[in-house]
Amino acid sequence: MNDHITRIGAIFAKELVQMRRDRLTFGMMLMLPVLQLILFGFAINMDPKHLPTAVHVEEQTPIVRTLLTALRTSEYYDFVLETDDPRESDRLLASGEVAFVVSIPAGFTERLIRGERPKILIEADASDPAASTNAVAQAQIILERALRHDLTGPLQNLAAQPGPFELIVHRRYNPEGVTQYNIVPGLLGVILTMTLVMITSMAMTREAERGTMENLLAMPAKPIEVMFGKITPYVLVGAVQTGVVLLAARFIFGVPFAGALWILLLGVLIFVLANLALGFTFSTMAKSQMQAMQLTFFFFLPSLLLSGFMFPFRGMPGWAQGIGEVLPLTHFLRVVRGVMLKDASFADLQFDFLAMTLFAGAAVSVAMLRYRSTLD
């Protein structure tokens, strides 16, 4: 046992020095979380404005004009089309040319004046929920404020009533409406998957490419020792990345942290090990660093798409959910979101912990089966 630890320690120390010396990669590993947070996190939090909007109005009255002007001057909505044909506005929404369709039906003004709470419909393209969330949330306020301002004289008492009209929002294409609270914690899993699998996938291919593999094999280090020696430094990298994302989530994006930190950290540890073991497995398969990179992306893409990070998991077809269930990121996302947003207990998440552990175990076994201690 002692021998194992000494030899793992030897490889660990060597990797640490090599990691430190490879400034570019090292910098990338630490900068990537920051960069991704900026790209994903801020893009989401940033309150996008000037979203293209189609207006489908079936009557032209001063009050309708007032409402539309209010929407436009709020700067959230840029009108690209005004039509009385719903099919046309619908086509634009479907093709993605507009993010919203605002519909005001015929007879709106009359019913408003009679106090019948007529409906205004906003259809949002929620396939990009981050883009539409704020604009939709603001719509009610903007419209009510405009009415209050504009309803004078005999209509003033109407404005005083709460909700002179009813705003109906249809989120199309994404009924779940993922929010930024969902995305920033999820980003932790994405960052860990991407950097850790990629870095370790090169662990052995680099030795093979540089010819140092023969030397390593000629010395008394066992495959399992090489593996743990090589991946342990990156557990530290994963820890630093986790710290960066959690701090940013808390202090920059104001994501609440409802649950127990230890459950989250345990989840991070298992998830990190699963990714590192997988990367190591890739590195025993790849013949070059280029191939290792390709394998990483081959894995990264479905992780991104089918784990529930990009698209709501329950919105996916059955086969996609099946694939998703195998991926560690899927379970990690449930753990992170569960702990941070819903105060989930360990018992709530035990299935996800089990799934990640099984994945890690399988990856280690495959790596050990594939690792050759000869040059054949």
Next chain:
Amino acid sequence: MSEFAIDVRGLVKRFGDKTAVDGVDIQMPRGAVWGFLGPNGSGKTTTIRMICGLLRASEGAGTCLGYDIATEASQIKNETGYMTQKFSFWEDLTIRENLEFVARLYQMRPLARVVDETLESLGLTHRQNQIAGALSGGWKQRMALAAVSMHNPNLLLLDEPTAGVDPQARRDFWDEIHRLSTDGMTVLVSTHYMDEAERCDRIVYLANGKIVTEGRVEKIIERSALVTFRAEGDGVRALSETMKRQPGVEHVAYFGSALHVSGTERDRLEQAIAGAGRNGVVWHEVRPSLEDAFIALMAEAGADQRVHA
């Protein structure tokens, strides 16, 4: 304890259709310094790799330091030092870091002192913090030798350790090999240099994956039954082409400005030389050098057998 450091019989190694090593027997006693020679692609590296357990033999069996090469590779690794043909230490680590890594893997203690002593004994102390990748060929090889010998292995396998190294560095390197040998290490070293071969107790000469000849230097020369004449003088240049075509002349090679003309049949060789005339050339018989013997061997075996040059 087996009396032989290396005792292998009938080693064969096939890569696909290609037979790289074709029935090699080696019985090398402990404490010896042996030279491993042969043209490129003759199977030296492959043989060495099989001996230290890095490649599985397709056929044949044997022991290295008394351990079975097929099943006891990890014990072999503990007690041998193998210096690869291509520099295979970590070029992004310093000399010291490379040695520390090796010392840790072999669990040598106290670490700092072992490393200091190794650096000292190989004259690497003042360079210990240089990045290995930035070293010249000679220093790289010195570092590699330090690294593979620091755990006091019983057997050193050195694969063309002095290729591309300047003569002074080669001499220093060989002094080191002899020092390690006096310390009790058995050394098998592959090389293309004749002067190095002559420093070995015995030579094993490989061609096409088979051992063509083996033995002490003088014996190999004697066994080649070669007769060599040396021509010196102004007319030598004009002579070499014509001599090559003469019957009885098996090969012709320059040694500096002199020409060595060799053959196995004395009568026909002397006739050829007589026929060549003596204008501006002085002939005299010399003892064939090891190089003459090997050129003859290589010519027989079909020179360079590399598949990928």
